[in-house]
Amino acid sequence: MDTTRKPHVVLGVTGGIAAYKACELLRLLQKGGAEVQVIMTRNACEFVNPLTFETLSGYPAITDTFDRPERWSVEHIALAKWADLFVIAPATANIMAKMASGIADDMLSTTVLATQAPVLIAPAMNSGMYLNPVTQRNMDDLRSLGVHFEDPSTGYLACGDTGVGKLAPVEAIAEHCFRLLHRCEDLAGLRVLVTAGPTREMLDPVRYISNRSSGKMGYAIAEAARDRGAEVVLLSGPVNLSTPSGVTLVPFTSTEDLLHAVLENAPGCDVIIQAAAPADYRPQAVAEQKIKKQGGEPFVLTMVENPDVAATIGRQKQPGQTFVGFAAETEKVLDHAAGKLLKKNLDLIVANDVTAPGAGFDVDTNIVTLISKDGQQALPLQSKRAVADAILDEVLRLRA
Numbered sequence: 545m546d547t548t549r550k551p552h553v554v555l556g557v558t559g560g561i562a563a564y565k566a567c568e569l570l571r572l573l574q575k576g577g578a579e580v581q582v583i584m585t586r587n588a589c590e591f592v593n594p595l596t597f598e599t600l601s602g603y604p605a606i607t608d609t610f611d612r613p614e615r616w617s618v619e620h621i622a623l624a625k626w627a628d629l630f631v632i633a634p635a636t637a638n639i640m641a642k643m644a645s646g647i648a649d650d651m652l653s654t655t656v657l658a659t660q661a662p663v664l665i666a667p668a669m670n671s672g673m674y675l676n677p678v679t680q681r682n683m684d685d686l687r688s689l690g691v692h693f694e695d696p697s698t699g700y701l702a703c704g705d706t707g708v709g710k711l712a713p714v715e716a717i718a719e720h721c722f723r724l725l726h727r728c729e730d731l732a733g734l735r736v737l738v739t740a741g742p743t744r745e746m747l748d749p750v751r752y753i754s755n756r757s758s759g760k761m762g763y764a765i766a767e768a769a770r771d772r773g774a775e776v777v778l779l780s781g782p783v784n785l786s787t788p789s790g791v792t793l794v795p796f797t798s799t800e801d802l803l804h805a806v807l808e809n810a811p812g813c814d815v816i817i818q819a820a821a822p823a824d825y826r827p828q829a830v831a832e833q834k835i836k837k838q839g840g841e842p843f844v845l846t847m848v849e850n851p852d853v854a855a856t857i858g859r860q861k862q863p864g865q866t867f868v869g870f871a872a873e874t875e876k877v878l879d880h881a882a883g884k885l886l887k888k889n890l891d892l893i894v895a896n897d898v899t900a901p902g903a904g905f906d907v908d909t910n911i912v913t914l915i916s917k918d919g920q921q922a923l924p925l926q927s928k929r930a931v932a933d934a935i936l937d938e939v940l941r942l943r944a
């Protein structure tokens with residue numbers, strides 16, 4: 545991006561009741577120093593008058609009024625090239641379906657198909673539409689193509705339902721836009737190993753013991769590191785997340801599998817960030833056949849301790865390597881975390897109270913305190929992506 549001028553943002557607005565919120569998003573982007581041009585779909589014009597966006601942006605709001613499609617290719621290839629970032633907010637299921645299928649039958653879908661700029665989508669729609677497998681598949685396809693998402697919130701929807709599908713707060717969308725606009729290459733040249741997700745310790749061919757980790761925290765760290773220029777290797781337990789594009793994925797199942805994967809991939813890595821939730825114990829024996837009920841007798845399970853992966857590699861830390869761990873606690877969070885910082889020979893530990901609302905397992909946000917040998921920094925509730933960027937900022941500070 546040419547840093548001698550204001551960053552250019554193309555704001556796509558589609559036909560949802562949240563279209564009016566795009567006005568506030570536009571103002572936030574301008575306040576942050578961006579120049580914004582707006583493309584509205586025909587349906588968006590039913591919710592907000594194009595004149596509103598023209599007045600706010602100082603540019604003509606582009607809508608589907610041209611009756612000669614050939615003009616589109618002139619005006620909108622130009623706009624596709626003008627953009628340093630393309631954000632669509634609110635984004636309907638329809639525009640995401642068009643983008644996932646490469647359809648270009650209106651101004652917005654034509655321009656976003658033509659742009660080389662990063663694309664950020666902020667979906668907003670009825671819960672049923674959002675959770676429809678087709679919509680979910682379209683979003684997964686777009687994610688796999690490197691499209692960024694600011695996921696919708698859960699709350700009261702215009703249709704009267706309460707559920708997921710509410711446009712994310714415009715402040716969060718704007719923050720995400722600036723992260724992408726100012727996406728620096730400050731991790732370029734670094735090889736970052738990230739662990740994410742739960743483990744599964746088998747009981748018998750059918751049953752296993754696991755935990756509530758979804759992998760979201762680790763995947764957010766992998767995506768953030770990738771976006772900041774790092775070479776990323778992501779060791780992942782069994783999760784329901786798409787593999788981030790541009791990241792090398794190595795799957796694991798049990799804690800012992802994770803140990804082997806870390807020992808194999810850690811050498812040569814500059815930064816190792818262990819967000820995974822490995823089981824501390826595994827069944828002493830794995831039954832060869834499915835365990836049958838004991839006729840009403842209690843079923844007693846003997847478990848043995850698993851290796852502590854972080855501590856194991858902490859003993860093998862090479863000069864120049866930065867090790868980051870997490871502490872998932874339910875009480876005395878900072879004390880326990882500080883203890884693990886030392887015990888596992890970590891440079892930084894990310895302490896999170898997994899019982900706090902909005903923190904820990906499976907939610908899209910987290911509340912963490914970053915603890916290093918020279919101090920600690922408590923962060924407020926924020927997206928796991930924002931937490932990931934804060935962790936990487938602290939890693940760079942420690943490595944300076």
Ligand code: PMT
Binds near residue numbers: 758762850869873896
């Ligand atoms: O995946 P999400 O749904 O997004 O949830 C995120 C999270 C809650 C899993 C994440 O924020 C988190 O706290 N991860 C660490 C979970 C954990 O195992 O914490 P712990 O305090 O038990 O372990 C401390 C550190 O040692 C962790 O870095 C862990 O990866 C590591 N460890 C733990 C046990 C073990 N046998 N080997 C390890 O290496």
